[in-house]
Amino acid sequence: MIKIIVLIPLILSLLWFGYLQANKYTLEQGKQGFLYIFVLSGVLAAFYTVMLLLTH
Numbered sequence: 001m002i003k004i005i006v007l008i009p010l011i012l013s014l015l016w017f018g019y020l021q022a023n024k025y026t027l028e029q030g031k032q033g034f035l036y037i038f039v040l041s042g043v044l045a046a047f048y049t050v051m052l053l054l055t056h
Contacts, residue, residue, distance in 0.1 A: 009041035
């Protein structure tokens with residue numbers, strides 16, 4: 001379970017970085033996307049944690 005929570009933002013960040021590189025954007029231009037990725041991943045991690053606690 002912890003592996004998934006760690007891998008989701010890592011994989012999404014790598015994909016976003018690849019997209020930025022392929023379209024010749026700078027990291028500065030893409031930082032909002034990284035922020036979205038980390039917020040979404042945090043929400044997913046919190047949801048899975050609550051579900052784990054509720055179902056045990």
